[in-house]
Amino acid sequence: MNMPAILDWLYMFPARSIYLAVPLAPLIGGLIAGLFGWKLKESAHWGPIIGVAVSLLLSVFVLFDVLAGHTFYGNIYQWGNVGQVNAYIGFQIDQLTAMMMVVVTFVSLCVHVYTIGYMHDDPGYARFFSYIALFTFAMLMLVMSNNFLQLFFGWEAVGLVSYLLIGFWYTKESAIYANLKAFLVNRVGDFGFLIGIATIYTYFGSLDYAEVFAQVAQVPNATIPVIPGVDWSLMTWIALMLFIGAMGKSAQVPLHVWLPDSMEGPTPISALIHAATMVTAGIFMVARMSPIYELSATALNVVMIIGAITALSMALVGLVQNDIKRVVAYSTLSQLGYMTTALGASAYAASVFHLMTHAFFKALLFLAAGSVIHAMHHEQDIRKMGGLRKYMPITYITALIGSLALAGVPPFAGFFSKDAIIEAVGLSHLPGAGFAHLALLGGVFLTAFYSFRMFFLVFHGEGRMDRHTREHLHESPWVITIPLVLLAIPSVVAGFLFIEPMLFGEFMKTATYVSPEHPALAHMAEEWHGVIQFIEHGFINLPLWLALGGIGLSAFFYLRRPDIPAYIAQAFAPIYRMLDKKYWADEFNSYVFAGGALGTGRLLWRIGDIRIIDGTLVNGTARMVGRAAMLLRQMQTGYIYHYAFAMIIGLFALMTYFLIVQG
Numbered sequence: 001m002n003m004p005a006i007l008d009w010l011y012m013f014p015a016r017s018i019y020l021a022v023p024l025a026p027l028i029g030g031l032i033a034g035l036f037g038w039k040l041k042e043s044a045h046w047g048p049i050i051g052v053a054v055s056l057l058l059s060v061f062v063l064f065d066v067l068a069g070h071t072f073y074g075n076i077y078q079w080g081n082v083g084q085v086n087a088y089i090g091f092q093i094d095q096l097t098a099m100m101m102v103v104v105t106f107v108s109l110c111v112h113v114y115t116i117g118y119m120h121d122d123p124g125y126a127r128f129f130s131y132i133a134l135f136t137f138a139m140l141m142l143v144m145s146n147n148f149l150q151l152f153f154g155w156e157a158v159g160l161v162s163y164l165l166i167g168f169w170y171t172k173e174s175a176i177y178a179n180l181k182a183f184l185v186n187r188v189g190d191f192g193f194l195i196g197i198a199t200i201y202t203y204f205g206s207l208d209y210a211e212v213f214a215q216v217a218q219v220p221n222a223t224i225p226v227i228p229g230v231d232w233s234l235m236t237w238i239a240l241m242l243f244i245g246a247m248g249k250s251a252q253v254p255l256h257v258w259l260p261d262s263m264e265g266p267t268p269i270s271a272l273i274h275a276a277t278m279v280t281a282g283i284f285m286v287a288r289m290s291p292i293y294e295l296s297a298t299a300l301n302v303v304m305i306i307g308a309i310t311a312l313s314m315a316l317v318g319l320v321q322n323d324i325k326r327v328v329a330y331s332t333l334s335q336l337g338y339m340t341t342a343l344g345a346s347a348y349a350a351s352v353f354h355l356m357t358h359a360f361f362k363a364l365l366f367l368a369a370g371s372v373i374h375a376m377h378h379e380q381d382i383r384k385m386g387g388l389r390k391y392m393p394i395t396y397i398t399a400l401i402g403s404l405a406l407a408g409v410p411p412f413a414g415f416f417s418k419d420a421i422i423e424a425v426g427l428s429h430l431p432g433a434g435f436a437h438l439a440l441l442g443g444v445f446l447t448a449f450y451s452f453r454m455f456f457l458v459f460h461g462e463g464r465m466d467r468h469t470r471e472h473l474h475e476s477p478w479v480i481t482i483p484l485v486l487l488a489i490p491s492v493v494a495g496f497l498f499i500e501p502m503l504f505g506e507f508m509k510t511a512t513y514v515s516p517e518h519p520a521l522a523h524m525a526e527e528w529h530g531v532i533q534f535i536e537h538g539f540i541n542l543p544l545w546l547a548l549g550g551i552g553l554s555a556f557f558y559l560r561r562p563d564i565p566a567y568i569a570q571a572f573a574p575i576y577r578m579l580d581k582k583y584w585a586d587e588f589n590s591y592v593f594a595g596g597a598l599g600t601g602r603l604l605w606r607i608g609d610i611r612i613i614d615g616t617l618v619n620g621t622a623r624m625v626g627r628a629a630m631l632l633r634q635m636q637t638g639y640i641y642h643y644a645f646a647m648i649i650g651l652f653a654l655m656t657y658f659l660i661v662q663g
Contacts, residue, residue: 015065016076018058019091022101023140025054026108030133037126044126048133049112055140056105063098071095071510073146073210085149085207092146092209096352096511099502100143100284103356107276107363108136110483114367115268117479118374122266128168132272135161139277143284148197148207151285155193155249158278159186165269166262178261185258189248196241199224203234213291213513220295239292239299243306246282250336253310257585259333263325267370270325274332275363280355283339287348287512294346294515301432304344304425308436311337313583315446319453320569320579323380324369327454331406332362334443338421341436346518347424349508354417356502357494361405361414364487368399371476371484372458377469382454387463391473396459398484403455405491407448408547410535415544416495418444419534420503422543424520444543448550456558496531504528 029051037044075090091097112132119128138161142154159182167179201207203222204215216235223231246252251259259279263270273279286293286303293299311334318330335358342351373380375392389396405412408419422444426437463470475481501507504525514521528534538544557565569576581587 015070015072016074016091018062019072019093019144020076020089022055022058022062022105023137023144025051025058026105026133026140027051027137030130030137033126033133034130037130040126042120042125045112045116045129048129049109051133052105052109052112052136055136056102056109059098059101059105062093063102066093066095066098075146085201087149088147088208089150090146090208091144093144094511095507096284096287097143099352099356099507100280101140103359104136104139104143104276107359107487108132108272110363110367110486111268111272114271114370114480114483115266117477118268118370119266124168128165128266128268131161131165131168132269135165135269135272135277139281142281146209148200148209148212152194152197155245155281155285156190158281159183159190159249162262162269162273162278165273166265168265168269172264174261175264178258178264181261182258185255186248189245189255191244192241193245193248196238196245199234199238199241209288216292216295233296233298235292235295236298239289239296240302242289242292243286243299243303246286246340247306248282249285250279250282250340251310251333252282252306252336252340253313254585256310256314256333257582257589260326260329260582263323263329267325267366267373270329271363271366271370274329274366276359279332279336280359283336283343283351283355286340286343287352290346290348290512290514293343294513294518297430297517300344300346300518301430302344304341304428304430304436305432307337307340307342307344308425308432308439309337310334311341311443312439312446315443315450317579317582318450319446320576321450322383324372324382324385324454324458325366325380327382327450328362328365328369331365331447331451334447335362335406338418338440338443341425341440342421344436345421345425345428345430345433345520346514347421347428347521348512348514349503349521350417350420350424352508352512353499353502354414354421356498357405357413357417357491360487360494361402361412361491364398364402364484364491365406367480367484367487368395368402371395371480372399374476374480375473376465377472379465379469382457384464385458386461386465387459388473389459392459392475394475394481394484398481398488399455399459401488401491403451405495406451407551408444408543409448409551410538410544411492411496413491413493413495415538416499416531416534419538419541419543420499420524423524423541427520427523428518430518441542441546445546445550448547449554452551452554453558456554460559461562496535499531499534500528 026048029048032047032051033040033044036047040046072091072093075088078086078088080087112129115128115132119125122128135158138154138157140154142151142158145151145154163179163183165179166182167175169175197207200212203224204212206212206215220235222234224234224237226232226237244255247255259274262273265273293303314330314333314337318327318334321327321330335354339351339354339358342348342354371392372385372388372395375388375395376385379385401412405414408415410416422437422440425433425440428436465473503521578584
């Protein structure tokens with residue numbers, strides 16, 4: 001059956017049933033692998049893979065349906081209520097949602113197929129497939145939601161499953177540390193996110209997107225007493241609280257520290273977390289909340305500055321990383337900074353466009369890194385690699401495509417989306433736009449340099465591995481290389497195919513809202529004359545030459561003069577140490593927050609528990625009773641005349657009392 005016939009067949013079903021089937025298919029596949037994996041064993045992957053494949057097919061159908069003008073907004077059913085709060089399962093199916101559905105399911109399916117080869121000897125094979133299918137379900141529920149309660153469900157579900165996946169190898173101490181770190185850091189962001197949702201319900205009495213957006217437009221100047229006597233803009237408060245949640249999920253400074261450590265999980269989940277699911281949730285959420293953010297220039301400026309700082313600072317750290325997965329992880333942090341900066345410039349379409357292209361080439365780079373690790377017997381240090389291109393030609397070519405896309409070289413996908421962001425930020429009128437523009441330009445050079453540093457050290461030069469590893473080097477099996485090829489295709493073509501409809505066409509016009517006061521993309525649209533002209537324009541702009549300069553300098557250092565980087569590191573030892581220590585962010589968190597919590601706990605234990613509770617309330621009460629008993633014992637002599645004398649005194653006291661009262 002060909003694709004048009006399948007699409008015609010799907011039109012026979014009610015739209016609501018198809019929308020509901022999209023997240024339910026991977027959920028059912030995940031449950032099959034989780035509940036019956038002990039029986040299915042090596043065949044446990046079929047349930048999740050079929051479920052995600054069905055979800056992808058339906059998502060493609062939904063995208064074509066949306067492009068035909070059939071959007072949807074409504075509730076499917078009510079699953080509960082608490083007081084005045086009604087909890088609905090509902091969907092908002094528009095251009096933004098449909099695009100995210102296709103990206104999530106396509107990348108997830110590639111990761112599922114790849115996992116067959118990468119995890120085939122792992123004793124937790126079925127459990128891993130169950131987790132990644134559930135991860136896909138959670139992300140789909142998040143992007144398809146039409147209300148804040150369902151959004152929060154998906155938000156927390158991806159956090160929970162990421163905790164399970166990062167710590168998948170639970171006998172490995174570093175993996176347990178990493179998943180706990182990810183869980184705790186995300187709870188910090190989620191606390192702000194929950195405050196934002198609670199404020200929305202308090203002031204607008206609804207958790208439905210459409211109802212809330214209709215009301216915020218009517219009260220753009222409303223205030224909220226955050227501090228007694230000091231009123232804040234209600235829109236600014238809500239936008240900032242929601243953005244704190246996005247900072248946790250999308251790993252923006254200072255809530256970025258969990259993402260590099262998430263590399264302790266298996267490589268397939270690194271690709272899924274970093275490319276299409278968890279880290280993109282924050283970007284998607286801010287784009288979806290554009291009607292709120294457009295009412296607060298302050299919030300947009302904060303978003304832009306945080307994104308720019310993340311883009312530049314994390315690219316600098318990427319320069320000194322030697323673990324192949326951590327190099328790619330820091331590139332993810334930097335690219336998320338680009339997306340966040342675009343959100344601050346109100347270039348929501350450019351941010352989401354980069355989200356899409358980045359999902360393809362970043363998943364490609366992670367899976368290529370996994371292919372290398374698989375061939376190197378789980379060695380991840382790029383200093384112990386080299387010369388792999390002659391042993392792994394498919395991995396080499398696909399990694400080159402991913403690296404060129406990441407660096408932003410035309411005609412690869414990253415060039416179009418990254419240049420669009422840089423230009424939009426340069427056209428922004430917000431106070432922080434100048435700094436953000438310079439930070440993004442610096443990030444272009446650094447990204448190209450460290451991505452090709454990794455590429456040259458891994459695939460070029462002389463092999464630096466041991467003889468046993470060299471003798472057993474070979475290309476990865478087809479279940480690993482086919483996903484690489486499938487991801488390489490959109491990494492090449494997605495940019496020039498989709499830049500016009502997504503940025504300058506009608507695709508995103510109704511999915512996001514941009515105020516006339518923030519016309520960055522509108523100015524770009526006035527100068528748009530087609531893809532070829534955009535590429536030609538790139539050759540006279542600084543970003544492309546910075547990227548080419550970074551690639552050229554990396555080639556000179558690591559192919560011709562490998563002694564120079566070591567000399568530079570020695571000459572600038574303090575700076576190198578700062579970058580190697582990642583600005584001491586982990587140490588700061590350990591000493592200030594973790595250490596502060598431990599210190600506070602010890603203080604409460606010594607004063608509250610030992611002195612007040614044990615010393616005063618428990619032991620003090622016992623001592624008081626004991627002393628009272630000692631006094632009473634002195635009165636219990638055993639002599640009858642003592643008791644008779646006490647009775648006479650007591651009788652006399654009672655008679656005196658009654659005489660006084662009666663008198």
